[in-house]
Amino acid sequence: MEKKNLIALLEESVQKYSNWTFMMEYNGSEYAGSTFKEIYDEAHNVAGFLLSKGIKKGDRAALLSEGRNAWVSAEFGIFLTGGISVPLSVKIKTREELLFRLKHSSSRFLIVSDRQWDKTAVLIKELPSLEFIVIIGNHPGTTDFKKPEIYSWNNVLAQGSEYNRDNPDKLKQSKNLVGENDPATLTYTSGTTAEPKGIVLSHKNYWVNVEDVNTFFKLPIPFYTLLILPWDHSFAHTAGLYSFLKKGSVIGAVEPGKTEIGTIRNIPKNIKEIRPTYLLVVPALAESFRRSIEKKIEETGGFAEKLFNLTVKWGIRVLGDAYHKRYDPLSLVIWPFYLLLRAVISKQIKSSLGGRIRFMVCGGSALSVDHVRWFAALGLPVYQGYGLSETSPVVSSNSMERKHFKIGSSGKLFPWVKIQIADEDDRPLPPGKIGEVTLKGDCVMIGYWNNKSATDESMRNGWFHTGDLGYMDKDGFLFITGRIKSLLVGEDGEKYSPEALEQHLTDNNPVIKQIMLYNQQNP
Template identity: 40%
Template sequence: MGKTIIELLEESVSKYGDKPFLHEARYGEDYTSITYLDVQREAIRFAAGLIALGVEAGDRVALISEGKNNWVLGELGILHAGAVCVPLSVKLETEQDITFRINHSDTVMVLASDQQIAKLRPMKDKLPTVKRYILLDKIESVDDGEIFFDAVKELGDALLATDKKRVDDRIAAVKPESLANISYTSGTTANPKGIMLSHNNYVFNAEQAVDHLNGIPSYFRTLLILPWDHSFGHTAGIYAFMKCGASIASVAAGKSAMEILRNVPKSLKAINPHLLMSVPALAANFRKNIESGIEKKGKTAYSMFKQGLKVAYRYNGEGYNRGRGSRALLKPLVKFYDRLFFSKIRESFSSNMEYFIGGGALLDIELQRFFYAIGIPMYQGYGLSEASPIISANSKKEHKLGSSGKTMPRMEIRIGDENMNPLPIGEKGEILIRGGNVMMGYWKNPEATAETIVDGWLRTGDMGYLDADGFLYVLGRTKSLLISNDGEKFSPEGIEESIMAKSEYINQCVLHNNQSPYTTALLTLNAEVLKRRTSNPEEAAAIIAGELAEYLKGGKNDGMFPYRWIPSAFAIIEEPFSEKNGLVNSTMKIVKHKVYEKYAKELEMLHTPEGKKYDSEYNLKVLQNLL
């Protein structure tokens, strides 16, 4: 049957109309809130304004902004107008990154914040389908083709006064299966995929998540620190909280990304959230700040705090067996350390905090144990944008540290072999899911859609297994996506192909990043060509480092790809990847998961101070053999 996001909002307005939904602190101001009823009214005004400006049902409207009230009002307005929202990451920097997504989606209008319109203005001539730019913030200068968000709502008021039926008919025409969103996530900058999510995809997954968590109380508040275009924050934050009548807050506004980041602590104090969504990098930062605060109290306090953590780790076990058996003997000690340290940390961090939900990338079990010990558990989840995105999560009621939790209700899951045949409990294979949260497909890419959705089953490309209790363990990727430590994902093929095509010395290139601070590379070389240049290993290592540096600032290939995905360290592999050694398949494609397995030690070495050097002892030894 299904439901639209418009109907989800209508249900919440009928139940929670006068309750606050959105909290915002504009630049230099304190937090204020607007209610569910306010949100619905403003969204309809904006929708009417878009219709007045000529937006048709099914048109694509892009949205690029930091988190703020107008982000939500903008998206809801787009959806009420029967149009499709194309949310873009504020981390997109290069012209190629931005123009591809806007042009590929045939976007007709763009909603942009003050910081983001500054990026867009120099490239407007490269965006032929865009008719107008809608400014979400008050700024001093307005260029041709730009209009303020409030001015669009005023146009909406005029249309509602003269032809309300036109607006009502457009809203009524939106169906559960209507396309709501095209989300561009992983992919090379030249060819990212646009994930198509329907209204029902979002509502279905939000309702799955709420039921899985056994409800979110309507008095709950969250501070949505994650990027709002990120599918995790989008569904688990905006729409799951909307479903329950709870409220969300944006981080206090700043004039730059760094200033917004610095505003997180004071925003936490002001909002005092009950629940936070986190990615590994954010969790690690929270831990670092907590521990540095304890360290300032002196060596004795810090030593006792560390001892308290050890006791709590032993007492908590894997969460589900907390305090059981002989662990029960540790309860008095745990209470002692809680009074001494942990309760004070909770009070200073956010006295309302009950738990975190971790997503975006797999959270290190040590971080899970740390937050469990201090009394603010971080329940790991798993998902991907193609699944709207939540597939599984630990919860207060049922959790095992180290797992990705139990799967969402009203969704089938299978661990499959290479041919998608089901495997027994405990056996490792590809994670496959089927249900109302599976995407409609990839925008303008039926081939990729057919490869990814087979007989209704979504092939996640991730390896994992289910234990006897139904907990999912995610082991790694069959797909080759790079995943940074903040959960952002990127497909490496474009960079790899470019390096191999542009460098006469590099024959094969495999990039790797599994939630690490930087990307690494495994390289095989054309030794004969390199020999013509030098027979000195140190010089050869410097030449190879120089080839990769061409993709950084000032290099010949500067701007082709985001810097964060260019390898910061590399290991030279002596034996080429081939069919003979099983690292290349019959279609001559490198089988990456096998490369990662075979060279696991080398990949680990690249994250050591010695291994990160281009002229590491390892690389020089391999080059000595090659030259």
């Protein structure tokens, strides 16, 4: 019987792709690769070190680092012991946010990069449950505390290797005890409107989501990506790290700059170096790519700019919503000329993104329909998906598969998930009717960490209630229209989704770029 956990996924991939390059990290002058076997060995050494320090199944180990090869080795090292990884966002700015997560998770161990050390060092005296710290990179030197002990990454790997050599059965016993329903990660919501909630995802949650991702995106291997998204998020975990692990493919980490802005500025250069097959993006990143492309076209000017604009105009006309292309008399005349122009323009656009890019996948929130049409017209589709951290995270997506792309939608459902659009009384609604998106399946979280009331509130009658509004259309595509908590109430008591109205106004008015609707909620 196939094991549906991340340890089995790692071992299966190492058997298939042992000496293939898996991770690529900038070493100061160029990208250097680590093979599947090298990451596997490092993870086992990390696990040996953790076992030597007394980690037990179910213990939490926090992980705070920018994307790098050691990030993957550290997380799988935690998994191999039966521990729970607590990946933390490097974008956390305030001490209160970071302190809350470390305290709430009761993390016994902290693995932190030297770049993130300063923001954690000031918290150590307030974390009595913390037993030791591992530094990825340079040791910080002297500190103003004696406990917990600090270990450098190289010392961890050396001590772990020695422990595994002297205790050959310990690690084997630990990883054999890890079941598919055991917790793998404890990740936190942003906490922008309330106290952050800890989302517990199991090994099976991730395993089935990886299976679904690879069902929807079938590409010849190996393929490549620059993983720009925060690695602590489940989207980067599933669609990035674990999906590429399963497919024997290559992940490049963004070259870190001296500042956050410096790191962002390295992205265009790194894209040309890694030459991704596809990119995982959020709306802001896709919009940034569009602005950059348009700026270069405007600077070129002349006949080239006119051809570019004509290509976009014709593409938007003939493609329709991509599911229903247009074949009226004028479109039939335009089609061959459009395809010829697109072939020329698309090659130039893709060259600026490394040369072999085929598409992008957008998550996090919805990309404007105008942007989706624009990229599709240029032959570089952006496939919008939908999901939540609580669902591991991807639930649906557009893709390059036949009849799997409809502009404006969040795509078709993944095989391992069931959906029900429900009314206010949790009764199912037919296609075309807007209601709350509720979900069921092996991708749905175990629950919220130490928060039974929040778990019970979201999990009702076997369905996870997302709080999102949407509908299924007759072709099987999911459309998200807004959030229940954002509904505007009119004077007649009718409820309206501001997101849908704002989207319509910005998509259909060339003068409006951003808009916010307001209602005093006092009908």
